[in-house]
Amino acid sequence: MPARSHAPAHDVVVFGATSFVGQILTRYLAREFGTPGRLRWAIAGRSAEKLAELRAKLGPKAGRLPLIVADAADGAALRRMCSDARVVVSTVGPYALYGTPLVQACAETGTDYCDLTGETHWIRRMIDAWEPTARKSGARIVHCCGFDSIPSDLGVYYLQREARKRFDAPCTTVKMRVKGMSGGFSGGTVASMMNLVKEASSDPVLRRELADPYSLCPRDYEPRVRQPNLRSPAYDPDFGAWVAPFIMSAINTRVVQRSNALSKRAYGHEFRYDEAMMTGSGFTGPLVATTVTAGLGAVMLGAALPPVRAVLERFVLPGPGEGPSAEAQRRGWFDLRFFGRTDDGRVLRVKVTGDRDPGYGSTAKMLGQAGACLATDFAGSGPPGGFWTPATMFGDRLIERLTKHAGLTFEVLED
């Protein structure tokens, strides 16, 4: 990585610290690393007043926590912020609306970056526009460092690591099934989803891009096999359960395929991966699977129709800054199951769990540890500049951090 002319004052800057998820993240960083302590972190956002209010809430010792004011559209302010940071962690979304100038500033100044976007079309645009600059400057850009897509991407990475140990071969077919989860949505997530549906409903090229399971792979990535794509209820014999489509699979499967592409097809030349939700094995299994599939279809269709979207946004869905209650975050959890099969039929099962609601309590911890991992474990070392996935950037180091400090578990299920 090219050396900077001066040592940055901050290890990690949280841009969007006053967002719903940013506030959870800053409370986590304060507990985990002090304000500041062994990690020199700072909070940033567009409003000095809101940042000061947030700092006051972080406790009496937080008085020394640096505040940085920058608007997401102010390129000069973003460059100043980046020049003094090892890593910028951003929660300012929808990223497709607000995120581009920051990715540009990080790529140009050689500043490492991670975020919570799940907007694959925006990630594609960022890779196309800024990867050559990031390679030159040494900036490591890592999107999708929350529930989408860390548990999926690191879950597959972990399964493949264990498969190589046991079988000396990768599992060329992997399935992830959500066994259960409890959590909610925030206004920021809803805004990101609505923006994507709005853009896609008027743009057939974008719809085709969103349907491509390899949409995040390098442009010259060749070996392509038809990927499974569950659209309706089905019985899955490998899990002995009925399954329904999982909303996050449209993001997670693309990230996992990019990981395989960037790791020189470590998961196999004909690697197949899909995700779904388990809905039970008894007579209610197909009923629940049908209800989930129909519900998902109705929400997507409703969101694509401007009048329905307006009603949903105004009266039904959470607004900016709103999200699940502290109690719902504390009581939330997730349990994901992975099934892998090698070319010669050997099978490996893995379980990945988290101890808070996936989208906020757990996501904030994942993002915080991803930022800390970039700033400390990989300061001046590790992969070169470019656009990485969580698995290809962090691998074992992040699994260790998430297990020790963020309430996640990764385990092989022995028969």
Ligand SMILES: NC(=O)c1ccc[n+]([C@@H]2O[C@H](COP(=O)([O-])OP(=O)(O)OC[C@H]3O[C@@H](n4cnc5c(N)ncnc54)[C@H](OP(=O)(O)O)[C@@H]3O)[C@@H](O)[C@H]2O)c1
């Ligand atoms: N991947 C995952 O698992 C996951 C989970 C949760 C959230 N997310 C994503 O994370 C993002 C944040 O979600 P959220 O619910 O926390 O959103 P939110 O509460 O609506 O917050 C949005 C943030 O963006 C800031 N912002 C908006 N315009 C700005 C500008 N021009 N300059 C600087 N800052 C600006 C807002 O600043 P103010 O505070 O000053 O208004 C606010 O802090 C969303 O994109 C969401 O989709 C992803």
